[in-house]
Structures are given as C-alpha cells and as structure tokens.
Amino acid sequence: xxxxxxxxxxxxxxxxxxxxxxxxxxxxxxxxxxxxxxxxxxxxxxxxxxxxxxxxxxxxxxxxxxxxxxxxxxxxxxxxxxxxxxxxxxxxxxxxxxxxxxxxxxxxxxxxxxxxxxxxxxxxxxxxxxxxxxxxxxxxxxxxxxxxxxxxxxxxxxxxxxxxxxxxxxxxxxxxxxxxxxxxxxxxxxxxxxxxxxxxxxxxxxxxxxxxxxxxxxxxxxxxxxxxxxxxxxxxxxxxxxxxxxxxxxxxxxxxxxxxxxxxxxxxxxxxx
Amino acid sequence: xxxxxxxxxxxxxxxxxxxxxxxxxxxxxxxxxxxxxxxxxxxxxxxxxxxxxxxxxxxxxxxxxxxxxxxxxxxxxxxxxxxxxxxxxxxxxxxxxxxxxxxxxxxxxxxxxxxxxxxxxxxxxxxxxxxxxxxxxxxxxxxxxxxxxxxxxxxxxxxxxxxxxxxxxxxxxxxxxxxxxxxxxxxxxxxxxxxxxxxxxxxxxxxxxxxxxxxxxxxxxxxxxxxxxxxxxxxxxxxxxxxxxxxxxxxxxxxxxxxxxxxxxxxxxxxxxxxxxxxxxxxxxxxxxxxxxxxxxxxxxxxxxxxxxxxxxxxxxxxxxxxxxxxxxxxxxxxxxxxxxxxxxxxxxxxxxxxxxxxxxxxxxxxxxxxxxxxxxx
Numbered sequence: 183x184x185x186x187x188x189x190x191x192x193x194x195x196x197x198x199x200x201x202x203x204x205x206x207x208x209x210x211x212x213x214x215x216x217x218x219x220x221x222x223x224x225x226x227x228x229x230x231x232x233x234x235x236x237x238x239x240x241x242x243x244x245x246x247x248x249x250x251x252x253x254x255x256x257x258x259x260x261x262x263x264x265x266x267x268x269x270x271x272x273x274x275x276x277x278x279x280x281x282x283x284x285x286x287x288x289x290x291x292x293x294x295x296x297x298x299x300x301x302x303x304x305x306x307x308x309x310x311x312x313x314x315x316x317x318x319x320x321x322x323x324x325x326x327x328x329x330x331x332x333x334x335x336x337x338x339x340x341x342x343x344x345x346x347x348x349x350x351x352x353x354x355x356x357x358x359x360x361x362x363x364x365x366x367x368x369x370x371x372x373x374x375x376x377x378x379x380x381x382x383x384x385x386x387x388x389x390x391x392x393x394x395x396x397x398x399x400x401x402x403x404x405x406x407x408x409x410x411x412x413x414x415x416x417x418x419x420x421x422x423x424x425x426x427x428x429x430x431x432x433x434x435x436x437x438x439x440x441x442x443x444x445x446x447x448x449x450x451x452x453x454x455x
Numbered sequence: 456x457x458x459x460x461x462x463x464x465x466x467x468x469x470x471x472x473x474x475x476x477x478x479x480x481x482x483x484x485x486x487x488x489x490x491x492x493x494x495x496x497x498x499x500x501x502x503x504x505x506x507x508x509x510x511x512x513x514x515x516x517x518x519x520x521x522x523x524x525x526x527x528x529x530x531x532x533x534x535x536x537x538x539x540x541x542x543x544x545x546x547x548x549x550x551x552x553x554x555x556x557x558x559x560x561x562x563x564x565x566x567x568x569x570x571x572x573x574x575x576x577x578x579x580x581x582x583x584x585x586x587x588x589x590x591x592x593x594x595x596x597x598x599x600x601x602x603x604x605x606x607x608x609x610x611x612x613x614x615x616x617x618x619x620x621x622x623x624x625x626x627x628x629x630x631x632x633x634x635x636x637x638x639x640x641x642x643x644x645x646x647x648x649x650x651x652x653x654x655x656x657x658x659x660x661x662x663x664x665x666x667x668x669x670x671x672x673x674x675x676x677x678x679x680x681x682x683x684x685x686x687x688x689x690x691x692x693x694x695x696x697x698x699x700x701x702x703x704x705x706x707x708x709x710x711x712x713x714x715x716x717x718x719x720x721x722x723x724x725x726x727x728x729x730x731x732x733x734x735x736x737x738x739x740x741x742x743x744x745x746x747x748x749x750x751x752x753x754x755x756x757x758x759x760x761x762x763x764x765x766x767x768x769x770x771x772x773x774x775x776x777x778x779x780x781x782x783x784x785x786x787x788x789x790x791x792x793x794x795x796x797x798x799x800x801x802x803x804x805x806x807x808x809x810x811x812x813x814x815x816x817x818x819x820x821x822x823x824x825x826x827x828x829x830x831x832x833x
Contacts, residue, residue, distance in 0.1 A: 251716075251719075253716060253720060282722040282723075284722075285720060285721060285722030286722060289720065290717065290720045292713045292716065297712060297713040297714065298714050299714055300718070300736065301736060301810075302735045302736055302809075302810070311721070312721045315721065358717070361717070361721075365722070
C-alpha cells in the first residue's frame with residue numbers, strides 16, 4: 183500500500199498545562215510549575231494508514247487525541263488535513279463554523295462506550311444525528327441509513343430502538359463505531375478503543391475495525407498501551423514520553439528493535455507483564 | 456427466564472400500591488407527631504386573648520372556659536382528642552351517640568376532610584379559610600418558583616459553560632452571598648429601601664391599596680402587581696441561588712461527559728450540544744428539586760407573609776400558633792406534609808417520564824425484543 187499523499191500532517195504540536203497549585207477563586211497562582219503535555223510533536227498520516235500512539239499514562243496521548251479532535255486548544259502547532267473527498271484544510275485554524283462542517287472527516291471512538299452514548303436517546307437517534315447534522319440525509323432516509331450502518335457493525339435493528347443502558351458493552355462499542363462512521367469520515371481516532379472490553383470482545387471489535395478500514399479505506403490513529411494490539415493492527419507507531427516524540431517508524435522495526443531507551447523500557451515492561 | 460405481560464403489570468401495580476400505602480402511612484404518622492407536639496407545647500387555648508364570645512370581661516370567665524374546654528375535648532385524654540380530630544366519629548358532647556354525644560353532628564374529622572372550626576371564631580371553617588389563604592399564597596409562591604427557575608437555569612448553564620472564568624467566579628460568589636441572606640432580613644431591608652420610609656417607590660403592606668374599591672380594572676392590576684413585587688422578589692432569591700448552583704454543578708458534570716465530547720467532535724452546533732445533549736441529562740436533579748418546592752407553594756413563608764402582612768397560609772399558621780388554635784396549626788401543617796408527599800411522588804413520576812433508565816416502557820420494550828431474539832434463535 184503506497185498512498186499518494188498524506189491525509190494528515192501535524193507540525194510542532196505543543197501544549198502545556200498550568201500546575202495544580204491554585205490561588206483564591208481558582209486563579210492560577212503565579213510561579214506554579216507548568217506541565218508539558220506535548221512538545222513539538224510532528225508526524226504524518228497517509229490515507230488508509232493505521233498509526234498507533236503508545237506511551238505511559240501522562241505521556242500526552244490523550245492531549246494529542248483532544249488536540250486532533252480540536253476539543254482543546256493547543257499553545258502552538260498546525261494540522262493540515264487533506265481528505266480525498268474534500269478540499270485541503272488548515273484544521274486547527276478553521277473558524278467555528280467551518281470546523282463544524284469539517285468535523286465529519288475526523289471521527290472519534292472513546293474508551294468507555296457506555297459513557298459515550300447519550301443516556302437519554304435511543305441508539306438509532308444517536309446514529310441518525312450525524313447524518314442530518316451534516317446534511318447527508320434527512321427524515322426517513324437518515325433512519326434507513328442509520329439502520330444500514332447498525333447492521334454493518336453487527337447490531338440488529340431492534341437493538342437500535344434501545345437506550346444505551348439496555349445494551350451490552352460490546353453492543354455499545356459497536357454503536358459508537360457506527361455513529362463514528364455515519365458522517366463518512368476518512369480518519370478514525372480511537373482512544374483505547376478496546377481497553378474496556380474483555381478479550382473475546384476485543385478480538386471481535388478489532389476484526390470489525392480492520393474490515394471497515396479496508397472497505398472504506400479509512401485511516402486510523404489509535405492510542406493504546408496494549409503492544410500486542412499495536413503489533414497486530416498498526417502499520418506504524420509513535421512513541422511518546424512526557425509530551426515528546428521519542429521514536430517513530432514501522433511497527434516491526436520500532437517494537438522489534440527499539441532504538442530509544444524509553445521504547446526499550448516499554449517493550450520490556452510489556453513482555454514482563 | 457421470561458415473564459408474561461400480565462405478571463409484569465401485576466408486579467408494577469403492586470409496587471405502585473406499596474409506595475402509595477407507604478406515603479399514606481407517613482402522612483398519618485406526621486399527623487400523630489404534630490398533634491402530640493402542639494398539645495405538649497405550653498399555653499392554653501382557653502386562656503387566649505380575645506375569646507370573642509365572652510361578653511363581659513377582658514379575661515374569659517371560668518364558666519366560659521369550662522364550656523370551651525368541654526366543647527373541644529381539651530380535658531379528655533390525648534388519644535381521645537386525636538381520635539376526635541382524626542374522625543370519622545365526632546367525640547365531642549354534640550357528637551355521635553355511640554360515644555355519649557347528643558348526636559347533633561355525628562361525623563367529622565380529618566378522614567372526612569373536615570379540619571374543624573377556628574377556636575376563637577367558631578363560625579369560621581378552617582378548611583374554607585385555608586382555601587381563601589391559599590388563593591393568596593399559591594400565586595405568589597408559584598410566581599416566585601417560576602422566576603427562580605427561569606433565571607437560575609440560564610445563569611447556571613452560562614456559569615457551567617464558562618467554568619472557572621471571571622464571570623463564573625463572580626456569579627457563583629454572588630449567588631452564594633444571596634443564598635446566605637436570611638429572607639426576613641431581606642424583606643425588612645426591601646421594605647426600608649423601597650417603602651414609604653425610603654425611596655417610596657412601592658407599597659409594602661398587604662396586597663391592595665385601601666382605596667382599591669374605586670380603581671378600574673387596569674389600575675387594580677397595577678396596584679396588585681406593585682404590592683406583589685417585593686414579596687415575590689424576596690421569595691424568589693433564595694430558591695434562585697439554590698437552583699442556579701444545582702444547575703451549574705449538574706451541567707459541569709454533563710459537559711465533561713464522554714457523550715458531550717463525542718457530540719462535540721461530531722460537529723453539532725453549540726446550542727444543540729448544550730441543550731439537547733448536556734442539559735437533557737443535567738435536568739434530573741432539577742426535577743427532584745421541583746418536587747421539593749411544592750410544599751413551599753402551599754405552605755407559603757411564615758416570615759415573609761408576616762412581614763409584608765399578606766393574608767396567606769404561612770401567616771395563618773403563625774396566627775394559629777400565637778392563639779394556640781390547634782385546629783389551625785394542624786390544618787396548615789398537614790397540608791404542607793401532604794404536599795411534600797405529593798411533591799415526592801410527582802418528582803418520581805417526572806423522573807420516570809424523563810429518564811429512560813427508570814421508565815417501565817423501556818423495560819417492557821427491552822424484554823420484548825429480548826424474547827423476540829430468543830424466539831428467532833430457537
């Protein structure tokens with residue numbers, strides 16, 4: 183697979199948080215140490231590529247996901263997005279309105295499937311919403327397409343009439359996946375997509391993801407601490423340590439013959455566990 | 456494990472009945488408790504000032520007092536007094552013949568919705584007077600609750616959205632300060648500032664001008680609005696502060712949830728995220744709160760109504776306490792208790808209506824589709 187151009191190019195993503203010390207009325211106290219969450223992180227992601235991000239907790243993985251979803255502002259950095267079916271975008275510099283439209287290209291699936299579904303809405307409503315919000319379908323057509331999506335991820339039509347609390351974990355994760363696919367994204371951002379699931383379910387969801395990615399030539403960026411999953415699923419891997427990108431490259435090379443001491447430690451720790 | 460529709464409905468009905476029976480039991484428990492407490496309180500109704508039937512002297516004569524005490528069973532044992540109050544038999548000298556009465560008025564008491572008559576004004580039926588008072592209290596408290604919610608929800612939502620900002624800090628601090636101000640102090644302050652002794656902008660006593668009879672429709676409405684403005688404002692602010700704080704807390708939780716993050720990354724409009732996704736889930740604690748405000752709606756505020764001289768239920772309770780009028784005290788307390796229970800039931804019902812996790816319809820739907828799936832598999 184040799185994609186012609188990059189779907190996403192990230193340059194010098196940088197973000198630091200104020201330390202926890204807070205003064206009266208919650209205002210940051212002067213002199214409180216700042217914590218670096220991301221420091222000059224740059225990488226590219228090709229169309230249809232599967233990129234894993236690994237690192238310890240606190241290494242900046244979640245910040246990276248939030249930044250790429252434009253949910254939290256960065257201090258510095260630039261993300262270029264070039265979807266095949268749309269114009270090239272300066273993703274982080276878009277106006278609110280432009281970004282709302284452009285969000286259809288990047289869709290997330292979070293770690294906790296139950297908490298990611300609005301408890302007040304039946305699954306079908308959650309699946310249909312992205313369709314009419316992005317003007318892709320309306321009324322009964324949105325419903326038909328939502329049902330088709332549900333079927334594609336393995337949810338029976340009557341399951342979609344249920345509320346989230348009536349679903350099993352696996353069904354909820356499938357619903358989240360269907361919802362992410364609804365607006366026709368070119369990049370799926372997965373934040374520990376299987377860590378809430380047991381081993382059998384993990385395998386099912388991962389296989390489903392692989393099928394979908396092939397079928398729709400989706401690029402996937404996923405954050406995980408499960409190196410077996412990374413080996414099995416990813417083409418390339420980024421290793422983060424305290425906000426810095428310490429190693430990047432093809433999975434076999436990085437995890438098979440790690441160059442950076444931190445990567446070596448991660449691989450050793452995983453092998454020992 | 457499948458259950459038939461009939462079994463499910465019987466089960467639901469039983470559960471409903473259980474809850475209802477529990478609430479009725481609580482209500483009668485409250486009535487016994489209040490009855491004991493008020494009778495244990497020092498003071499003697501027959502000594503009260505202004506026993507209007509006693510013609511000659513300032514203090515009631517011994518004969519009149521004895522007649523009064525006999526009529527209201529004040530010398531009878533407490534359990535007999537309670538049974539008299541509870542009904543359905545009237546145990547007084549004029550009551551049912553079974554209990555040694557003359558048979559003039561055999562029935563009465565709480566279970567017949569008969570709250571008795573006022574001690575000092577025997578022609579006044581407490582139940583009817585309570586309704587007249589309610590016509591003052593209910594609209595005032597209703598408006599206050601309405602304003603409190605109408606202001607608190609946007610304020611709380613705005614604070615939650617700008618959490619940690621200067622706006623949030625100042626509004627939150629202001630609301631906390633407001634919440635800490637006692638209502639009687641605010642009422643007196645409002646009277647001093649806006650009343651005839653201060654800026655003289657608004658009338659501060661009663662609900663109508665003394666010349667109201669000469670006013671036409673519009674003037675009358677304006678007069679009423681002017682009189683009601685300060686009491687409603689004083690009744691509003693405490694609830695406003697409380698509801699706003701609750702709204703803010705619930706909204707912060709909802710806005711930080713994964714489903715709101717997911718909604719945001721789907722590119723929904725901010726209004727849709729805030730109201731359809733976050734607020735729709737943050738509204739539950741507010742519903743519970745609304746149920747607990749119902750007793751205030753009928754009970755009124757003893758302090759505020761007394762200070763502004765409004766002839767409402769709260770003031771009625773206060774007058775009843777002062778005169779040791781057991782019937783008035785019982786009636787006002789029990790109506791509040793009943794409304795508390797109704798409020799609880801109402802917030803339960805609202806909860807079930809709004810939260811799919813509590814809805815029985817959802818239960819039946821899921822088990823239906825489950826059994827359908829089972830049938831297919833078989």
